[in-house]
Amino acid sequence: MLIRSFEPDDWPGVWRIVEPVFREGATFPNAVDTTEQEAHCYWVEAPLATMVALDEAGVVRGIYYLRANQPPLGAHVANCGYVVDSSCRGQGIGSALCVHSQDEARRRSFRAMQYNLVVETNEAGVRLWRRHGFELVGTLPGAFRHADLGYVDAYVMYKKLVE
Amino acid sequence: MLIRSFEPDDWPGVWRIVEPVFREGATFPNAVDTTEQEAHCYWVEAPLATMVALDEAGVVRGIYYLRANQPPLGAHVANCGYVVDSSCRGQGIGSALCVHSQDEARRRSFRAMQYNLVVETNEAGVRLWRRHGFELVGTLPGAFRHADLGYVDAYVMYKKLVE
Numbered sequence: 307m308l309i310r311s312f313e314p315d316d317w318p319g320v321w322r323i324v325e326p327v328f329r330e331g332a333t334f335p336n337a338v339d340t341t342e343q344e345a346h347c348y349w350v351e352a353p354l355a356t357m358v359a360l361d362e363a364g365v366v367r368g369i370y371y372l373r374a375n376q377p378p379l380g381a382h383v384a385n386c387g388y389v390v391d392s393s394c395r396g397q398g399i400g401s402a403l404c405v406h407s408q409d410e411a412r413r414r415s416f417r418a419m420q421y422n423l424v425v426e427t428n429e430a431g432v433r434l435w436r437r438h439g440f441e442l443v444g445t446l447p448g449a450f451r452h453a454d455l456g457y458v459d460a461y462v463m464y465k466k467l468v469e
Numbered sequence: 470m471l472i473r474s475f476e477p478d479d480w481p482g483v484w485r486i487v488e489p490v491f492r493e494g495a496t497f498p499n500a501v502d503t504t505e506q507e508a509h510c511y512w513v514e515a516p517l518a519t520m521v522a523l524d525e526a527g528v529v530r531g532i533y534y535l536r537a538n539q540p541p542l543g544a545h546v547a548n549c550g551y552v553v554d555s556s557c558r559g560q561g562i563g564s565a566l567c568v569h570s571q572d573e574a575r576r577r578s579f580r581a582m583q584y585n586l587v588v589e590t591n592e593a594g595v596r597l598w599r600r601h602g603f604e605l606v607g608t609l610p611g612a613f614r615h616a617d618l619g620y621v622d623a624y625v626m627y628k629k630l631v632e
Contacts, residue, residue, distance in 0.1 A: 335543035379614045380498035380586055380623070417620070418611060422585075423543055444607025444625055448581060451542045457580070460543070462607055462625050 307367070307399060309406045312349075312356035319366030320349060320358065323391045331453025333428050334387065338453055355410060359390075359399055367391045368399040370407050375420050384416040384467075395430075404438045408467060417468050424461040425450045432461065440465045470530070470562060472569045475512075475519035482529030483512060483521065486554045494616025496591050497550065501616055518573060522553075522562050530554045531562040533570050538583050547579040547630075558593075567601045575630050584626040588613045595624065603628045 312320070321342055328345065331338040336348065349371055350356050359368035368390045375385035386407045390399045411419055421440065424432060436442070440463040448457040475483070484505055491508065494501040499511060512534055513519050522531035531553045538548035549570045553562045574582055584603065587595055599605070603626040611620040 331542055335540040337541040376586055376612075377498040378500040379494055379616070380612055382614060382620075383609070383612050418609075420609065420612070423539055443609060444627075446546070446581075446583065446606060446625075446627055447629060449539075449543055449546050449583070449627075451545060453542070457545075462609075464607075464609055464612075466610060 307402055308360045309357055309368075309402060310360070312358050312369070316358050316366055317346065317350070320369050321345060323366060324349060324369065324389050326392065327389050331451075333425055333431065335423055335450065354414070357403070357406060357410065359403060361394075367394045368403050370403045372407055372410055372414075374416075375422070382415070382417045384411040384414075384419045385422060386411075386419060400431075400434050401438070404434060408438070408465070412467050418464060418466045421461075421463040423450060424463050425452065426459040426461060427452065427455060432463075435463055438465070470565060471523045472520055472531075472565060473523070475521050475532070479521050479529055480509065480513070483532050484508060486529060487512060487532065487552050489555065490552050494614075496588055496594065498586055498613065517577070520566070520569060520573065522566060524557075530557045531566050533566045535570055535573055535577075537579075538585070545578070545580045547574040547577075547582045548585060549574075549582060563594075563597050564601070567597060571601070571628070571630060580631050581627060581629045584624075586613060587624040587626050588615065589622040589624060590615065590618060595626075598626055601628070 328336050328340045353371035353373040355372040358366050361367050370386050370388040372386050374381035375383045388403050443462040443464045446460045449460040450458050452458045491499050491503045516534035516536040518535040521529050524530050533549050533551045535549050537544035538546045551566050606625045606627045609623045612623040615621045
């Protein structure tokens with residue numbers, strides 16, 4: 307598994323794994339009918355950095371974005387979002403992306419990382435991020451409108467990257 | 470005290486009370502050297518709604534913005550920011566704006582309101598929002614770079630607007 311910066315030719319492979327996640331409406335707050343152009347803006351144009359995980363055949367199996375979570379006086383806290391190809395769950399790709407994103411954030415002088423809206427029903431994600439040192443800072447009652455389940459709680463998760 | 474929608478002629482009065490708050494770097498995450506144009510975008514262009522509080526003489530004494538806190542699947546949660554003229558503290562303007570913003574949010578079908586980055590040293594603000602039913606959901610360690618105090622904690626605060 308190679309993790310490297312996104313290149314324009316990666317986009318079709320990214321869209322292949324990202325589109326079903328948006329359509330599902332279970333983890334990201336983006337509209338379930340997000341267009342390919344909007345998704346490109348969200349994953350590639352708006353963030354500070356976009357990284358992809360490629361398998362041995364060069365197929366995109368995962369992606370994350372990294373951005374500052376707030377304007378300047380809160381811009382030392384990073385925010386990331388991750389997607390792993392649903393056909394490759396349980397292979398450690400999410401873990402590898404999570405570790406890589408923390409290293410990348412430290413390299414860019416971020417002091418902490420925050421996830422703003424971790425859907426409570428995304429149990430695998432919550433477990434993964436806890437394992438990598440993220441703390442569940444608080445619970446936002448009914449803050450996520452799950453496409454199937456309706457209003458569900460969401461967590462704020464946070465990890466300091468420096469002492 | 471009249472609270473009504475912002476009108477373009479209000480801008481000089483808004484900038485008069487907003488500029489020192491940004492320059493101070495103690496409550497909003499915006500850069501201390503934010504330009505007037507950037508401030509106009511932040512307070513007037515970007516939000517869903519901007520409301521001003523005017524005294525009997527028609528002088529702007531307070532302002533708030535209202536926006537959706539997240540993309541569509543989290544867009545039923547509102548976010549607001551408030552500024553009160555520093556020469557008019559303790560007159561209930563902050564309270565009036567807080568109540569007005571909740572009514573306005575309900576009117577626009579928001580189901581909750583969230584403050585993402587309440588600086589711990591902004592004790593008057595924290596007290597005010599608690600009094601108006603906002604709960605301290607969690608603490609973000611070192612998430613705000615205070616212009617005078619360096620890295621300080623910030624709170625996530627949240628209130629449901631409907632049952």
